Amino acid sequence: MKKLFVLLLSAVLMVMALPAMAQDAPGTIADIVVASASAETPEFSTLLAAVQAGDPAVLEALSNPEAALTVFAPTDAAFAALAEALGAEAFGAVLADPVALTNILLFHVLDGKVMSADVVAGLEANNGLLQVPSLQGQYIDIAQTDDGITVNGANLNLDMVDIEASNGVIHVIDAVILPESRTIAEIAVEMAGDMEAPQFTALLAAVQAADPAILELLSNPDAALTVFAPVDEAFAALGEDTLKSVLADSATVTSILQYHVIPAGEDGAVVGSDDLGTLLADAPAEGLDVPTALEGASLNFSVVDGAAVINGSTGIVITNVDAANGIIHVIDAVLLPPQ
Numbered sequence: 001m002k003k004l005f006v007l008l009l010s011a012v013l014m015v016m017a018l019p020a021m022a023q024d025a026p027g028t029i030a031d032i033v034v035a036s037a038s039a040e041t042p043e044f045s046t047l048l049a050a051v052q053a054g055d056p057a058v059l060e061a062l063s064n065p066e067a068a069l070t071v072f073a074p075t076d077a078a079f080a081a082l083a084e085a086l087g088a089e090a091f092g093a094v095l096a097d098p099v100a101l102t103n104i105l106l107f108h109v110l111d112g113k114v115m116s117a118d119v120v121a122g123l124e125a126n127n128g129l130l131q132v133p134s135l136q137g138q139y140i141d142i143a144q145t146d147d148g149i150t151v152n153g154a155n156l157n158l159d160m161v162d163i164e165a166s167n168g169v170i171h172v173i174d175a176v177i178l179p180e181s182r183t184i185a186e187i188a189v190e191m192a193g194d195m196e197a198p199q200f201t202a203l204l205a206a207v208q209a210a211d212p213a214i215l216e217l218l219s220n221p222d223a224a225l226t227v228f229a230p231v232d233e234a235f236a237a238l239g240e241d242t243l244k245s246v247l248a249d250s251a252t253v254t255s256i257l258q259y260h261v262i263p264a265g266e267d268g269a270v271v272g273s274d275d276l277g278t279l280l281a282d283a284p285a286e287g288l289d290v291p292t293a294l295e296g297a298s299l300n301f302s303v304v305d306g307a308a309v310i311n312g313s314t315g316i317v318i319t320n321v322d323a324a325n326g327i328i329h330v331i332d333a334v335l336l337p338p339q
Contacts, residue, residue, distance in 0.1 A: 026164055026165050026166055027165065027166060028062060028063050028064070028065060028067075028165055028166055028167045029062045029063075029069060029071055029165040029167055029168055029170060030051070030059060030062040030063040031063075031165070032163065032165050032170060033047055033048050033051065033062070033073070033170075034048060042076065043073075043075050043076060043172070044073060044075070044076065045076055046074075046076045046079035046080075047073055047074060047075075047076075047079070049095070050079075050095065050101055050104075050105060051105060053095055053096075053098065053101055054098055054101040054102040054105050055098055055099075055102040057102075058102055058105050058106065061109070061135070062109075062167075063167075064167060065166060065167055066167070067167040067168060068111075068112055068113045068167060068168055069109055069110065069111065069112070069113070069135075069167060069168035069169075070109065070110040070112060070113055070114040070168055070169055070170075070171070071108060071109050071110075071168065071169070071170045071171070072108045072109075072110075072140075072151050072154070072156075072171050072172075072173045072177070073108065073170050073171070073172050073173065074108070074154070074172075074173055074174075074175060074176045074177075075157075075172060075173075075174065077174070078154070078173065078174055078175045078176050079176055081175060081176075082175070082176045103136050103179055104136075104176065104178060104179065106134060106135040106136035106137075107134045107135075107136040107138060107140070107177060107178070107179045108134070108177060109134060109135040109136075110132055110133075110134060110135070110140070111133075111135060113168050113169050114132075114169065115162055115169060116161040116162050116171065119142060119149065122142075123142070123143075123144045123149070128143060128144035129141065129142070129143050129144070130142040130143075131273060131319065131320045133272060133274060134179075136179055137269075137270075138179045138180060138322040138327075139272060139320040139322055139327075140152050140177070151171075151173050151177060152177040153175065153177065154173040154174055154175035154176075154177050155173065155174045155175070156171060156172075156173055157171075157172040157173060157174060159172075160172035179322070179324075180322040180323055180324055181324050182323060182324060183218065183219050183220070183221055183323055183324050183325045184218045184219075184225060184227055184323040184325055184326055184328060185207070185215060185218035185219040186219070186323075187321070187323055187328065188200045188203060188204050188207070188218070188229070189204060192204040198232075199231060199232060200229060200231075200232070201232055202230075202232045202234075202235035202236070202243070203229055203230060203232075203235070205247060206235070206246075206247060206253050206256070206257060207257065209247045209248075209250060209253050210250060210253045210254040210257050211250060211251075211254040213254075214254060214257050214258070217261070217293075218325075219325075220325060221324055221325050222325065223264070223325040223326060224263075224264035224268050224269065224270050224325065224326055225261055225262070225263060225264065225270065225293075225325060225326035225327075226261070226262040226264075226270045226271040226326060226327055226329070227260060227261050227262075227326060227327070227328045227329070228260045228261075228262075228299075228310065228316075228328075228329050228330075228331045228335065229260070229321075229328050229329070229330050229331065230260070230330075230331050230332070230333060230334045230335075231317070231330060231331070231332060233332075234331065234332055234333045234334050235334055237333065237334070238334060255294055255337055256334065256335070256336065256337065258292060258293040258294035258297075258337075259292050259293075259294045259297055259299070259335050259336070259337040260292070260335055261292060261293040261294075262290055262291070262292055262293070262299070263291075263292075263293050264326075270326050270327040271290070271327070272319075272320055272327055273316075273319040273320050273329075276301065276308060277308070279301070280301060280302070280303055280308060283301070283302065283303075286300075286302070287300045287301055287302030287312075288300070288301045288302070289301075294337055297337045297338060299311060299335065300312065310331065310335060311335060313333070314331050314332060314333040314335060315331065315332045315333075316329050316330070316331055316332075317330050317331065317332050318330035
């Protein structure tokens with residue numbers, strides 16, 4: 001990590017030598033992108049074209065002098081690589097779709113000004129992984145690797161961090177990052193079919209044994225669900241006979257699955273790890289009860305030994321697996337609704 005601090009310090013010094021567009025009395029993030037796009041060696045010309053083609057609210061946000069934003073800005077080379085990967089026709093279709101384009105652009109933006117030193121401190125405090133919500137709604141994974149820092153798999157350009165604007169900061173990345181487009185059902189099917197490390201095979205079997213309405217709900221692209229997904233070992237812990245009995249009873253398995261789902265609230269939002277942390281910070285000693293899709297039944301969230309648990313003992317082992325229609329948190333036990 002010391003090496004990383006040295007690299008970031010060197011990067012900051014190099015950024016200080018960037019063209020005056022980003023250094024002398026910096027304008028807004030939008031001003032910097034516009035200036036770079038018209039510079040002798042442009043970096044953000046495609047990014048500017050994308051912003052102009054997206055929802056006007058994106059340009060308004062980047063131009064808002066009262067805002068405080070962090071933008072992970074893909075270079076022209078990053079967009080060129082995406083065009084090559086998708087094909088010219090598919091890439092052109094993205095640029096022509098304001099809704100899809102806006103989702104992609106907002107996935108590159110954080111609410112709040114996050115400097116590189118903040119990123120390093122966060123990575124040190126969280127075992128090398130930060131999950132931060134984007135303005136698009138899904139989470140961005142910032143990870144420490146042997147070669148540097150990645151942002152949802154894109155490399156953070158350590159020569160171009162901390163480009164300060166009057167309304168935030170820009171960090172340059174070498175790839176366009178894309179929000180998750182698969183539904184919760186599609187993710188479960190793909191993970192269960194992974195030949196090397198299958199997961200959710202028992203969960204998928206349960207969904208297939210339940211009322212078809214469960215699969216329809218998890219496949220609904222317009223839903224906004226929070227799903228607590230037990231690992232295969234959690235189902236195995238029920239015992240072979242019990243599991244067979246449950247899977248043979250459609251009504252029972254349907255109720256159990258509904259008990260693992262929290263529908264969106266009135267604001268249409270899902271429950272990410274940061275939301276849960278905020279809720280638990282103000283929760284009473286007995287925890288916080290949250291209604292599930294199973295009518296009349298709630299999950300109890302509390303803090304035990306510094307970690308969030310469900311119903312007193314079930315642990316959350318992986319958080320914030322984004323889907324197009326919600327979010328998945330992986331848990332280490334099957335949640336059984338009260339009798």
